[in-house]
Amino acid sequence: MVPSLKRLLAALRRLPGVGAKSAQRIGYHLLRAEKSESYELARSIVNLAERVALCSICGNIAETTADENRRPVCEICSDPERDEERLLIVEEPYNVESFERTGVFNGRYHVLGGLFDPLAGIGAEELGLDKLRRRIAEAAYNEIILATSPTAAGEATAAYLRELLEPLNVRLTRIAVGLSAGADVDYADEVSLRLAVEGRREMH
Amino acid sequence: MVPSLKRLLAALRRLPGVGAKSAQRIGYHLLRAEKSESYELARSIVNLAERVALCSICGNIAETTADENRRPVCEICSDPERDEERLLIVEEPYNVESFERTGVFNGRYHVLGGLFDPLAGIGAEELGLDKLRRRIAEAAYNEIILATSPTAAGEATAAYLRELLEPLNVRLTRIAVGLSAGADVDYADEVSLRLAVEGRREMH
Numbered sequence: 365m366v367p368s369l370k371r372l373l374a375a376l377r378r379l380p381g382v383g384a385k386s387a388q389r390i391g392y393h394l395l396r397a398e399k400s401e402s403y404e405l406a407r408s409i410v411n412l413a414e415r416v417a418l419c420s421i422c423g424n425i426a427e428t429t430a431d432e433n434r435r436p437v438c439e440i441c442s443d444p445e446r447d448e449e450r451l452l453i454v455e456e457p458y459n460v461e462s463f464e465r466t467g468v469f470n471g472r473y474h475v476l477g478g479l480f481d482p483l484a485g486i487g488a489e490e491l492g493l494d495k496l497r498r499r500i501a502e503a504a505y506n507e508i509i510l511a512t513s514p515t516a517a518g519e520a521t522a523a524y525l526r527e528l529l530e531p532l533n534v535r536l537t538r539i540a541v542g543l544s545a546g547a548d549v550d551y552a553d554e555v556s557l558r559l560a561v562e563g564r565r566e567m568h
Numbered sequence: 569m570v571p572s573l574k575r576l577l578a579a580l581r582r583l584p585g586v587g588a589k590s591a592q593r594i595g596y597h598l599l600r601a602e603k604s605e606s607y608e609l610a611r612s613i614v615n616l617a618e619r620v621a622l623c624s625i626c627g628n629i630a631e632t633t634a635d636e637n638r639r640p641v642c643e644i645c646s647d648p649e650r651d652e653e654r655l656l657i658v659e660e661p662y663n664v665e666s667f668e669r670t671g672v673f674n675g676r677y678h679v680l681g682g683l684f685d686p687l688a689g690i691g692a693e694e695l696g697l698d699k700l701r702r703r704i705a706e707a708a709y710n711e712i713i714l715a716t717s718p719t720a721a722g723e724a725t726a727a728y729l730r731e732l733l734e735p736l737n738v739r740l741t742r743i744a745v746g747l748s749a750g751a752d753v754d755y756a757d758e759v760s761l762r763l764a765v766e767g768r769r770e771m772h
Binding site for chain 1: 569570571572573575576578579580582583584585586590592593594595596597598599600601603605606607608609610611612613614615616617619620622629630631643660661662665681
């Protein structure tokens, strides 16, 4: 294999979900594609590295300004129209986008950047929970919504956050777990059914 | 989503095998990775676009020289040690690598760059078969080995090549089809078994 292709395949294989075969497919695709496609891909990678950083307040992604001395602040944190009384805690920046698309929440976010994973060495320090506690202690939120996924790791993280934040005397809520909208009771798994019953609400 | 990330995801989604979710995973991976990883990836993409082209003789990939007026010629075509009497015809440049790794063939290659696919508009012209016919007519090969895959498209391509090359009065061979090495007769599918019987050879 020619050195330039070998070098590209090595760089591609460092990406998540890209193995030897997919790196090869991408490499040969770029070899045959218009050069402009390769240049646009390379430029957009460099552009991301140079212009996007994590928000210094909430951990969401932020397009940085030309002023390098200013700490990066995302669109939501710099929007004066958002509700200051509610904070929704999520795992990843793309979770922020998902909640934003629903239009159901107009408060502030906090992005953990991961979930508790002791085996991988991800704990309170790696998730910046001290900074989160300080952020909540210094503000006047009426409600903190824990919106990590209802998976083992998401639940463990939510449980830890409850312990951590309870002394601050602020209302803590957890997003609902139950059947997906449109799901058939007949096909639902046992755990989802049990959680749907346990999480039942009064009908008004 | 910030514009720089949106731009990168759009460029990533043009790659084969990369959908919305995998583009997102790659994008967020690069956001968190060391900047040097992004720069190396971008540089290797540009490097490939600028330094690698298809060999003007056989269609294999070739690292180009600084001399822009010279037509690109791959390592194998420019190697005087290779057997000039045998030509092995494959579908893609990475097939050349596979055959090279076996060490069983020391002749020249011809890379079609695809297989017959009339529905996708890929025919004799797109595969450059005229050029291949000319290459063979002008040389003195003792044997042309058709090494496209034993799939429907690979067989159709081989059959077309046989028709095309027969008037040149050169020995045409086809790679063997049968059971894979290590395969259990008990688990082999019907077609493989039939082909293994049909392709039986004398034991010396």
